[in-house]
Amino acid sequence: MSKIICHCFGFTAKDIEQDLVLNGRSTLIERIKATLKSGQSQCATKNPKGC
Numbered sequence: 001m002s003k004i005i006c007h008c009f010g011f012t013a014k015d016i017e018q019d020l021v022l023n024g025r026s027t028l029i030e031r032i033k034a035t036l037k038s039g040q041s042q043c044a045t046k047n048p049k050g051c
Contacts, residue, residue: 007047
């Protein structure tokens with residue numbers, strides 16, 4: 001089982017690796033960053049360790 005990197009979206013390390021291979025960059029990381037920047041993150045509620 002691959003380690004969960006983003007609890008908000010449920011992205012795993014494997015998801016990010018596959019995205020990188022398919023797109024030449026990680027669009028998933030870009031999506032995570034945009035969500036954090038917009039203040040719409042759910043880290044505090046979905047991540048067992050909080051933000």
